[in-house]
Amino acid sequence: MASLLAFLRHLGNLCQKEFLAILKDPASRVILVVPPLLQSLLFGYGATFDLTNVPYAVVDQSRSQESTELLARLDGTGVFHRVATLQSSSQIASVIDSGDALLVVHFASNFADQLAAGLPAPLQVILDGRNSTTAGTAAGQIRAVVAAFNASQAGLAAPPVKVIPRTWFNPNQETRWSILPGLIAGLSMMQTMMLAALSVAREREQGTFDQLLVTPYTPLEIMIGKALPSIAIGLLQSALILLVSLFWFQIPMAGHVLTLAVGLLGFTIAVVGIGLSVSAVSANMQQAMLYTFVLLMPLVLLSGLATPVKNMPQAMQIATYANPLRFAIDLVRRVYLEGAGLQAVWTDFIPFACIAALTLPLAAWLFRHRLA
Amino acid sequence: MIASSRPHGGFWRRLWSLTRKEFRQLLRDRSNLLIGIGLPIVLILIFGYGLSLDVNDADVVVVMEDSSPPAYEIQSALEHSPFITTRTVRSLQEGRRIMNAQQADALLYIPGDFARRLAAGDAQLQALLQGGDPSRALAVQAYVEGAVATWLQKRQARGAAPAAQAGSVVVVDRLWFNAANDSTWYLVPGLIVLIMTLIGTFLTALVMAREWERGTLEALFVTPVRPVEILIAKIIPYFGVGLLGLALCLLAARLLFDVPIHGSMFALLVGSMLYMFVALGIGLLISAFTKNQFLASQIAILASFLPAMMLSGFVFDLRNVPAAVNIIGHLLPATYFMELVKSLFLAGNYWPLIIKDCAILAGYAVVLLGLARILTRKKLD
Numbered sequence: 037m038a039s040l041l042a043f044l045r046h047l048g049n050l051c052q053k054e055f056l057a058i059l060k061d062p063a064s065r066v067i068l069v070v071p072p073l074l075q076s077l078l079f080g081y082g083a084t085f086d087l088t089n090v091p092y093a094v095v096d097q098s099r100s101q102e103s104t105e106l107l108a109r110l111d112g113t114g115v116f117h118r119v120a121t122l123q124s125s126s127q128i129a130s131v132i133d134s135g136d137a138l139l140v141v142h143f144a145s146n147f148a149d150q151l152a153a154g155l156p157a158p159l160q161v162i163l164d165g166r167n168s169t170t171a172g173t174a175a176g177q178i179r180a181v182v183a184a185f186n187a188s189q190a191g192l193a194a195p196p197v198k199v200i201p202r203t204w205f206n207p208n209q210e211t212r213w214s215i216l217p218g219l220i221a222g223l224s225m226m227q228t229m230m231l232a233a234l235s236v237a238r239e240r241e242q243g244t245f246d247q248l249l250v251t252p253y254t255p256l257e258i259m260i261g262k263a264l265p266s267i268a269i270g271l272l273q274s275a276l277i278l279l280v281s282l283f284w285f286q287i288p289m290a291g292h293v294l295t296l297a298v299g300l301l302g303f304t305i306a307v308v309g310i311g312l313s314v315s316a317v318s319a320n321m322q323q324a325m326l327y328t329f330v331l332l333m334p335l336v337l338l339s340g341l342a343t344p345v346k347n348m349p350q351a352m353q354i355a356t357y358a359n360p361l362r363f364a365i366d367l368v369r370r371v372y373l374e375g376a377g378l379q380a381v382w383t384d385f386i387p388f389a390c391i392a393a394l395t396l397p398l399a400a401w402l403f404r405h406r407l408a
Numbered sequence: 409m410i411a412s413s414r415p416h417g418g419f420w421r422r423l424w425s426l427t428r429k430e431f432r433q434l435l436r437d438r439s440n441l442l443i444g445i446g447l448p449i450v451l452i453l454i455f456g457y458g459l460s461l462d463v464n465d466a467d468v469v470v471v472m473e474d475s476s477p478p479a480y481e482i483q484s485a486l487e488h489s490p491f492i493t494t495r496t497v498r499s500l501q502e503g504r505r506i507m508n509a510q511q512a513d514a515l516l517y518i519p520g521d522f523a524r525r526l527a528a529g530d531a532q533l534q535a536l537l538q539g540g541d542p543s544r545a546l547a548v549q550a551y552v553e554g555a556v557a558t559w560l561q562k563r564q565a566r567g568a569a570p571a572a573q574a575g576s577v578v579v580v581d582r583l584w585f586n587a588a589n590d591s592t593w594y595l596v597p598g599l600i601v602l603i604m605t606l607i608g609t610f611l612t613a614l615v616m617a618r619e620w621e622r623g624t625l626e627a628l629f630v631t632p633v634r635p636v637e638i639l640i641a642k643i644i645p646y647f648g649v650g651l652l653g654l655a656l657c658l659l660a661a662r663l664l665f666d667v668p669i670h671g672s673m674f675a676l677l678v679g680s681m682l683y684m685f686v687a688l689g690i691g692l693l694i695s696a697f698t699k700n701q702f703l704a705s706q707i708a709i710l711a712s713f714l715p716a717m718m719l720s721g722f723v724f725d726l727r728n729v730p731a732a733v734n735i736i737g738h739l740l741p742a743t744y745f746m747e748l749v750k751s752l753f754l755a756g757n758y759w760p761l762i763i764k765d766c767a768i769l770a771g772y773a774v775v776l777l778g779l780a781r782i783l784t785r786k787k788l789d
Binding site: 085086159195196207226234 | 437439446455460510513531533535537546547553556576577581582584589591593610611618698701703705706709718724729732733760761
């Protein structure tokens with residue numbers, strides 16, 4: 037009992053010291069709160085695959101009632117905005133090259149005649165493929181507008197089959213609904229790992245780590261004392277981003293906040309474990325930051341935050357099993373959007389536990405043995 | 409003592425010694441090389457082989473409550489789509505269980521009365537999609553609808569259904585600049601921007617902040633060297649590393665990923681050098697402002713690297729974002745370099761665009777390096 041009390045007292049002292057080291061500089065306090073807020077706002081608005089504005093140009097050599105009606109339907113979507121009306125197809129290259137228009141719709145002079153004759157009338161669409169994803173989505177929307185136009189034409193029977201799509205957990209297929217839950221895990225990871233990585237390296241650089249090692253604290257206590265403050269700050273940042281998502285963007289949360297908290301706690305412990313291991317092998321702060329950064333880049337990119345994991349080649353998907361962020365994002369999205377409970381997402385805890393079980397003892401061991 | 413009596417005379421000599429010192433410092437610490445060379449290689453491989461916005465293997469569960477010939481035709485139409493792998497179950501309950509377990513991207517429900525209602529001309533198929541990754545959901549939806557439409561066309565061609573498509577508009581689309589319709593084609597050029605931002609801003613800010621923090625820069629100030637020489641000597645090695653990163657990207661684009669480079673190599677080089685100056689300027693400014701390694705690294709990531717990735721039009725098209733974010737995006741020099749690189753790679757030489765982007769980058773470079781020069785001098789006084 038007495039030893040437990042002593043252990044807790046030691047931890048309290050170490051945590052207090054650690055918090056002081058992180059928070060004593062006002063600039064550091066700001067850098068831990070403002071960027072997650074700003075970024076979740078900025079990326080919430082900026083990171084989107086949803087088409088909202090497609091500037092387009094027209095070459096209408098048909099000048100018919102039908103072409104005018106089709107164009108009116110295009111303008112009526114609210115997504116397509118006409119930026120230029122071209123006289124001939126020779127002008128197409130310059131509006132596309134300059135990026136003024138994402139696409140050009142081209143009606144040939146026989147467009148209306150073909151329609152009147154009951155023949156297929158080609159509508160040529162030229163797309164700027166410099167961002168082939170946007171171009172593909174825009175082409176899909178044009179096809180939908182044309183299909184609606186065809187269906188409305190007199191004398192045409194409606195197609196006998198209709199596919200009725202329904203997207204689970206994200207009815208309007210909004211990118212924001214998947215990005216923001218991803219940011220709850222992703223943004224906080226970046227600073228949490230960096231904080232943990234710096235905690236030991238800072239003391240090494242300033243020469244105070246040797247002093248800490250000769251105190252009566254055990255390596256386990258030092259390790260936990262270093263880990264807890266980073267974990268607390270990481271969870272705080274996640275909570276901030278969660279608030280932005282809930283109240284600013286008003287993305288409804290289906291799951292329970294406690295499930296989310298437990299999941300993020302597991303994830304943050306794993307992240308801090310990686311950070312402390314990096315810290316223990318680094319000789320100074322600069323190395324710690326560079327190593328962390330080199331680790332963070334692939335972890336963030338291969339997490340499914342911006343591009344789905346399932347689009348990756350099979351070998352790369354297997355490589356992502358070592359990435360805690362991949363599972364954290366899966367967990368947060370499923371709890372947040374689908375309302376999944378712990379029994380549905382418990383498998384996501386396996387990688388967290390493996391990474392923590394590997395990195396935390398390694399860090400504690402390295403604290404002493406790197407000196408030799 | 410000639411140098412101190414004629415402060416301008418030894419410019420080249422002093423610059424040469426300082427640059428040698430910087431090169432040694434850069435090469436001495438392996439973690440610098442890791443960022444300068446190791447990370448670009450890792451990024452090239454990740455972006456070239458790993459990341460993709462193209463869905464090539466959608467898993468679709470087909471729930472067949474109907475066992476009529478048309479229902480089987482739809483199932484086989486899905487199977488024949490090169491992008492879809494199907495799996496057939498008999499009950500909707502079983503299908504939903506697979507969807508809930510995240511083992512499928514979509515579920516196509518063929519209800520029991522499908523054939524009967526098809527004959528009546530108002531059949532319905534329900535497609536359920538996973539919304540966790542909306543970009544993927546949208547693509548999978550298009551594949552499923554496409555497969556059904558293809559089946560319908562064939563059926564009409566056979567005369568089994570009234571030909572509804574005669575006299576209708578057919579969309580013929582042509583994708584310029586990206587014949588392969590492959591997202592790698594725009595991700596790899598964009599990577600050049602990321603790597604140069606990484607080296608120019610992040611690495612430089614970090615190294616320079618360390619010198620401020622440890623006071624080694626002030627030690628240099630008491631020598632006869634002038635601030636501008638210190639800055640130039642700092643810039644030269646990182647400029648070199650940045651160009652090395654550019655060379656790696658170009659080689660990988662050509663040799664590994666077969667991304668075409670249609671534009672002028674000269675324009676690409678000029679644009680890249682200008683952007684390198686901009687990135688270095690931002691890095692020097694951040695370090696001079698913060699004079700602290702942790703803050704410098706955080707600000708370098710938050711203010712330059714992440715925006716270059718998320719708000720420059722690299723992955724997310726700036727045309728889709730709200731006006732305020734669009735303005736922020738257009739304040740970033742990375743946005744103009746991104747536009748320039750993608751155009752030069754994929755579209756070729758369109759000189760008005762090249763000149764506009766280069767001029768903007770040059771403007772940023774002059775302003776930022778000028779500011780860095782002023783901030784560095786003030787410290788001397």
